[in-house]
Amino acid sequence: MTADPETRLRADARRNRDQILAAARVIFAAQGPEVPMEEIARSAGVGVGTLYRRFPDRDALIRAVAVDNFDRVLRDAKAAKDQESSDWDALIRLLHQSMELQLSIQLAMVSPRALVILTSDPAIKALRDELLLVMEAFVRGAQAEGRLRADVATGDVAILFATVLRQMPGKGEEVARMATRRCIGIMIDGLRAADSNEPLPGRVLTAADLNP
Amino acid sequence: MTADPETRLRADARRNRDQILAAARVIFAAQGPEVPMEEIARSAGVGVGTLYRRFPDRDALIRAVAVDNFDRVLRDAKAAKDQESSDWDALIRLLHQSMELQLSIQLAMVSPRALVILTSDPAIKALRDELLLVMEAFVRGAQAEGRLRADVATGDVAILFATVLRQMPGKGEEVARMATRRCIGIMIDGLRAADSNEPLPGRVLTAADLNP
Amino acid sequence: MTADPETRLRADARRNRDQILAAARVIFAAQGPEVPMEEIARSAGVGVGTLYRRFPDRDALIRAVAVDNFDRVLRDAKAAKDQESSDWDALIRLLHQSMELQLSIQLAMVSPRALVILTSDPAIKALRDELLLVMEAFVRGAQAEGRLRADVATGDVAILFATVLRQMPGKGEEVARMATRRCIGIMIDGLRAADSNEPLPGRVLTAADLNP
Amino acid sequence: MTADPETRLRADARRNRDQILAAARVIFAAQGPEVPMEEIARSAGVGVGTLYRRFPDRDALIRAVAVDNFDRVLRDAKAAKDQESSDWDALIRLLHQSMELQLSIQLAMVSPRALVILTSDPAIKALRDELLLVMEAFVRGAQAEGRLRADVATGDVAILFATVLRQMPGKGEEVARMATRRCIGIMIDGLRAADSNEPLPGRVLTAADLNP
DNA sequence: CATGAATGAGAGTTCATTCAT
DNA sequence: AATGAATGAACTCTCATTCAT
Numbered sequence: 001m002t003a004d005p006e007t008r009l010r011a012d013a014r015r016n017r018d019q020i021l022a023a024a025r026v027i028f029a030a031q032g033p034e035v036p037m038e039e040i041a042r043s044a045g046v047g048v049g050t051l052y053r054r055f056p057d058r059d060a061l062i063r064a065v066a067v068d069n070f071d072r073v074l075r076d077a078k079a080a081k082d083q084e085s086s087d088w089d090a091l092i093r094l095l096h097q098s099m100e101l102q103l104s105i106q107l108a109m110v111s112p113r114a115l116v117i118l119t120s121d122p123a124i125k126a127l128r129d130e131l132l133l134v135m136e137a138f139v140r141g142a143q144a145e146g147r148l149r150a151d152v153a154t155g156d157v158a159i160l161f162a163t164v165l166r167q168m169p170g171k172g173e174e175v176a177r178m179a180t181r182r183c184i185g186i187m188i189d190g191l192r193a194a195d196s197n198e199p200l201p202g203r204v205l206t207a208a209d210l211n212p
Numbered sequence: 213m214t215a216d217p218e219t220r221l222r223a224d225a226r227r228n229r230d231q232i233l234a235a236a237r238v239i240f241a242a243q244g245p246e247v248p249m250e251e252i253a254r255s256a257g258v259g260v261g262t263l264y265r266r267f268p269d270r271d272a273l274i275r276a277v278a279v280d281n282f283d284r285v286l287r288d289a290k291a292a293k294d295q296e297s298s299d300w301d302a303l304i305r306l307l308h309q310s311m312e313l314q315l316s317i318q319l320a321m322v323s324p325r326a327l328v329i330l331t332s333d334p335a336i337k338a339l340r341d342e343l344l345l346v347m348e349a350f351v352r353g354a355q356a357e358g359r360l361r362a363d364v365a366t367g368d369v370a371i372l373f374a375t376v377l378r379q380m381p382g383k384g385e386e387v388a389r390m391a392t393r394r395c396i397g398i399m400i401d402g403l404r405a406a407d408s409n410e411p412l413p414g415r416v417l418t419a420a421d422l423n424p
Numbered sequence: 425m426t427a428d429p430e431t432r433l434r435a436d437a438r439r440n441r442d443q444i445l446a447a448a449r450v451i452f453a454a455q456g457p458e459v460p461m462e463e464i465a466r467s468a469g470v471g472v473g474t475l476y477r478r479f480p481d482r483d484a485l486i487r488a489v490a491v492d493n494f495d496r497v498l499r500d501a502k503a504a505k506d507q508e509s510s511d512w513d514a515l516i517r518l519l520h521q522s523m524e525l526q527l528s529i530q531l532a533m534v535s536p537r538a539l540v541i542l543t544s545d546p547a548i549k550a551l552r553d554e555l556l557l558v559m560e561a562f563v564r565g566a567q568a569e570g571r572l573r574a575d576v577a578t579g580d581v582a583i584l585f586a587t588v589l590r591q592m593p594g595k596g597e598e599v600a601r602m603a604t605r606r607c608i609g610i611m612i613d614g615l616r617a618a619d620s621n622e623p624l625p626g627r628v629l630t631a632a633d634l635n636p
Numbered sequence: 637m638t639a640d641p642e643t644r645l646r647a648d649a650r651r652n653r654d655q656i657l658a659a660a661r662v663i664f665a666a667q668g669p670e671v672p673m674e675e676i677a678r679s680a681g682v683g684v685g686t687l688y689r690r691f692p693d694r695d696a697l698i699r700a701v702a703v704d705n706f707d708r709v710l711r712d713a714k715a716a717k718d719q720e721s722s723d724w725d726a727l728i729r730l731l732h733q734s735m736e737l738q739l740s741i742q743l744a745m746v747s748p749r750a751l752v753i754l755t756s757d758p759a760i761k762a763l764r765d766e767l768l769l770v771m772e773a774f775v776r777g778a779q780a781e782g783r784l785r786a787d788v789a790t791g792d793v794a795i796l797f798a799t800v801l802r803q804m805p806g807k808g809e810e811v812a813r814m815a816t817r818r819c820i821g822i823m824i825d826g827l828r829a830a831d832s833n834e835p836l837p838g839r840v841l842t843a844a845d846l847n848p
Numbered sequence: 849c850a851t852g853a854a855t856g857a858g859a860g861t862t863c864a865t866t867c868a869t
Numbered sequence: 870a871a872t873g874a875a876t877g878a879a880c881t882c883t884c885a886t887t888c889a890t
Contacts, residue, residue, distance in 0.1 A: 012868075013874060034246070036859060047876040052861065152398070159391045160398060164375055175421050178414040179371045185412040186364070186372060190402025197404075200397040202390040209387050225849075248884060250852095259851040264886070437870075458670070460863060471872040476865070576822070583815045584822060587800055599845050602838040603795045609836040610788070610796060614826025621828075624821040626814040633811050646890070649853060672880060683855045688882065 017054050020044040024065050033062050033114045059117045066118050070127035077134045087141025088148060094138070095161060095184050132158065132207045149193045155205030160187055229266050232256040236277050245274050245326045271329045278330050282339035289346045299353025300360060306350070307373060307396050344370065344419045361405045367417030372399055441478050444468040448489050457486050457538045483541045490542050494551035501558045511565025512572060518562070519585060519608055556582065556631045573617045579629030584611055653690050656680040660701050669698050669750045695753045702754050706763035713770045723777025724784060730774070731797060731820050768794065768843045785829045791841030796823055 023044035027035050037058060041051040055061040077094055084090040118124050135154050142148035164183050190197075235256035239247050249270060253263040267273040289306055296302040330336050347366050354360035402409075447468035451459050461482060465475040479485040501518055508514040542548050559578050566572035614621075659680035663671050673694060677687040691697040713730055720726040754760050771790050778784035800819050826833075 016875080037861085038859080048861085049863085049877065050875050053874070057861080149401075152394075156391075156394055156398070160395050163395055175417065179368075179417060179421075182364075182368055182412045182414060182417065183372050183375055185410065186368070186402035187399060188402070189361075189406070189409045190398035190400070192408050194401070194406055194408045196406040196408070197401045198397065200394045202393060205387065205391060205394065209391075228850085249886085250884075260886085261851050261888085262849080265849075268886095270885075440871085461865085462863075472865085473867085473872050473874095474870080477870075480865095482864075573825075576818075580815075580818055580822070584819050587819055599841065603792075603841060603845075606788075606792055606836045606838060606841065607796050607799055609834065610792070610823060610826035612826070613785075613830070613833045614822035614824070616832050618825070618830055618832040620830040620832070621825045622821065624818045626818060629811065629815060629818065633815075646851095646853070648889075652854080673882085674880080684882080685856065685884085686854050689853070693882075 013054075016044070016046050016050055020046065020051055020054060020061075021064060021068055024061055025068070028062070028065060033058070037061075062114050062117050063121050063124065066114075066121075066124050067127065070124065070131065074127065074131055074134070077131060081134065081138075086145055086147070087138045088145055091135075091138040091142055091148070091157070092188055094135075095164075095188065096181070132210065135161075136207055143193075147193055148191055149197055151197075151200050151204065152191065153204040154207040155209040156200075157191070158207070158210060159205065160191070225266075228256070228258050228262055232258065232263055232266060232273075233276060233280060236273055237280070240274075240277060245270075249273075274326055274329050275333050275336060278326075278333075278336050279339065282336065282343065286339065286343055286346070289343060293346065293350075298357055298359070299350045300357055303347075303350040303354055303360070303369070304400055306347075307400065308393070344422070348419055355405075359405055360403055361409055363412050363416065364403065365416040366419040367421040368412075369403070370419070370422060371417065372403070437478075440468070440470050440474055444470065444475055444478060444485075445488060445492055448485055449492070452486075452489060457482075461485075486538055486541050487545050487548060490538075490545075490548050491551065494548065494555060498551065498555055498558070501555060505558065505562075510569055510571070511562045512569055515559075515562040515566055515572070515581070516612055518559075519612065520605070556634070560631055567617075571617055572615055573621055575621075575624050575628065576615065577628040578631040579633040580624075581615070582631070582634060583629065584615070649690075652680070652682050652686055656682065656687055656690060656697075657700060657704055660697055661704070664698070664701060669694070673697075698750050698753050699757050699760065702750075702757075702760050703763065706760065706767065710763065710767055710770070713767060717770065717774075722781055722783070723774045724781050727771075727774040727778055727784070727793070728824055730771075731800075731824065732817070768846065771797075772843055783829055784827055785833055787836050787840065788827065789840040790843040791845040792836075793827070794843070794846060795841065796827070 020040065024040050027040055027043060037051055038048050040061070041048045044051070051061070055064060076097055077090075080090040080093045080097070084093055132154060135158060139148060139152070139154045139157055143150055164180065164187055232252065236252050239252055239255060249263060250260050252273070253260045256263070263273075267276060288309055289302075292302040292305045292309070296305055344366060347370060351360060351364070351366045351369055355362055444464065448464050451464055451467060461475060462472050464485070465472045468475070475485075479488060500521055501514075504514040504517045504521070508517055556578060559582060563572060563576070563578045563581055567574055656676065660676050663676055663679060673687060674684050676697070677684045680687070687697070691700060712733055713726075716726040716729045716733070720729055768790060771794060775784060775788070775790045775793055779786055800816065800823055
């Protein structure tokens with residue numbers, strides 16, 4: 001009754017795998033996905049060989065980090081749905097709360113290379129689609145509640161989301177954190193249904209527009 | 213009484229320099245600042261030797277591209293100031309109009325490496341400070357006009373600006389372009405002084421907060 | 425009064441040893457002696473650890489395969505001696521019959537590395553010397569019978585033997601097999617005492633010339 | 637009016653290319669085609685980078701050595717045809733004379749890897765086919781002359797040729813050289829039309845049988 | 849001056865061998 | 870005793886930079 005292959009790993013192997021993933025998450029977030037494999041290994045406290053035994057090449061590692069991240073975000077999204085009383089509130093909570101979870105995947109997406117890797121992986125595509133479905137529900141619901149402006153769709157929100165969550169490199173830790181929170185705040189005010197809003201240019205962007 | 217060094221270049225050398233810069237701008241925008249020097253040279257139609265004669269190393273090239281870009285943005289900012297009737301309008305125009313000019317420098321900034329290079333160059337720092345001064349005037353003026361929300365400062369606006377102008381990699385050309393315009397639209401509505409706005413978290417970010 | 429170490433092995437250990445040897449023989453024959461140890465282990469159905477417990481390093485494994493092979497050839501040579509009515513016939517039979525037995529050792533000898541290993545191992549040297557002695561008897565006898573040309577000695581025959589038994593890589597299985605048999609046939613006709621033979625160049629090569 | 641790309645190389649580049657090829661020929665012959673690239677470069681008196689600039693990877697180098705070798709053999713074959721008075725003599729001369737030229741290509745062919753590389757290269761295939769054509773003429777002619785046994789065809793001769801020219805690794809330089817010459821001598825006697833010959837087993841092997 | 853060849857340090861990856869489970 | 874995980878040295882290949890032509 002053993003499920004996914006990860007379960008079959010010996011205890012120590014499992015631990016190493018997790019350490020590598022954690023190290024990669026942090027390092028990718030800080031320096032992008034092109035850092036020397038050796039550095040990731042060292043920071044995970046293992047030899048390169050071990051890293052390569054777990055992840056046959058850099059692409060595999062990037063994919064694994066991405067999957068891990070999508071999992072987390074998805075968990076958050078479901079929690080938001082369950083615990084918030086309105087779709088608008090769930091959307092906002094997701095934006096605010098996922099900030100840190102998203103951090104590394106956002107950075108991973110900054111590299112053209114990573115982009116190619118991720119978009120060509122069916123497992124990741126599936127996770128992404130699942131997330132988009134959840135968001136779509138939030139968007140529709142929040143619009144029905146009259147709180148989200150009507151001239152946007154899931155694609156718009158997702159892009160805004162992705163854009164803002166992309167951390168500014170450099171700057172002190174504290175300023176960076178605050179800047180992100182404030183940007184999100186401004187953006188939320190921009191998303192709010194309000195008489196003062198100008199009509200947006202072009203056409204509504206849907207989830208389908210996010211596919212390459 | 214020799215003018216700046218660029219002026220002293222022979223016509224063909226000058227042409228080479230410009231071609232290299234143009235090629236680098238395009239390639240940096242498309243693939244980030246880590247592309248092989250040889251590729252840049254080839255795309256500029258010169259040999260690597262020539263590239264290195266003009267720019268002693270990669271950092272020098274990145275700096276030159278950045279300077280070139282800041283120049284353009286600054287020119288735009290001044291035009292906006294001269295031609296628009298209010299500071300709010302100038303700010304909005306700058307946001308919309310600089311979109312394309314900013315494109316390459318934004319991408320250059322995506323690389324942690326480029327960041328370090330740029331922030332440590334006094335010439336670029338000077339250009340950046342000059343730009344911030346202009347923006348500061350816009351921000352103050354627009355708040356005085358009652359059009360820009362009062363709980364933001366130049367730092368907030370600059371960061372938002374930088375965040376949104378960072379292009380989404382992948383996606384079709386058309387969607388990318390539209391997405392950016394719509395994000396800017398939403399952001400502008402978020403920046404607008406309005407009763408519906410929630411107070412922003414943390415403290416106001418000033419131009420000073422942008423220094424590392 | 426313990427017999428040789430192999431006898432002391434537990435039944436399962438013994439089985440493992442044999443499987444490894446068999447697998448190595450096949451793989452060395454097919455791909456040369458540089459294949460990853462892991463691949464040999466896998467093909468033998470054991471873990472690498474087990475392989476290394478039995479054979480401390482690659483050289484030991486190569487040596488063991490070689491010993492195993494010399495044993496077989498020697499057995500064949502003795503059978504030929506016992507069962508054939510003349511030395512010439514015994515020699516020919518050995519050439520024809522050993523073809524397949526020799527196959528893997530010949531391939532093993534293709535690698536300069538294997539060569540060094542084998543020639544420096546006293547046990548293998550002993551087996552080889554024993555084989556050369558048997559061949560020497562065949563050669564002398566066949567010459568006394570007037571069937572083997574007189575201007576060759578054991579060294580010549582052994583080298584010819586080794587040369588021809590070295591399988592052509594590539595080619596279909598069937599062609600390869602036939603090519604070897606036909607080459608052997610031509611060689612045998614060349615070895616035959618005949619008036620049409622040209623005198624061979626240089627000097628006769630003896631068994632002693634085979635030592636490095 | 638510049639012909640092949642090699643002609644376009646700058647004088648120094650050309651010299652380096654030749655040195656690399658010469659070094660590779662010697663080293664491949666002595667140690668097989670798996671030696672570290674660095675060793676080849678060192679032995680050619682250049683840096684690895686230079687080696688890689690000329691030959692993008694090991695396969696390309698192996699191919700180049702093979703082409704170079706086929707060229708030489710082909711030249712020899714044509715000279716033999718022009719200068720010898722009979723096809724039988726031309727064949728024998730080719731066997732004897734090409735001994736050294738063939739040396740490295742034969743060794744290159746010993747590695748399964750090299751085999752794959754070479755057989756998949758159309759340029760090399762063309763050279764090989766050309767050589768086979770020349771040999772076919774020799775074989776037919778020598779049979780018409782009544783000097784070459786009638787029960788062989790080009791495939792048989794080529795394989796014999798290739799087999800014997802494959803140098804024995806190890807052994808002293810002098811013994812190796814002599815052994816090869818004597819093996820060739822024996823083989824030639826085996827090829828000679830003679831009443832004492834036994835009929836060969838199987839069927840005649842033609843040039844077509846040499847294709848994989 | 850422009851060019852592109854040469855160099856060599858460094859990154860990615862593999863694999864022999866050791867060792868914890 | 871068997872297994873397969875971990876290690877790190879060795880090797881391949883790339884590319885920034887220098888230098889001969």
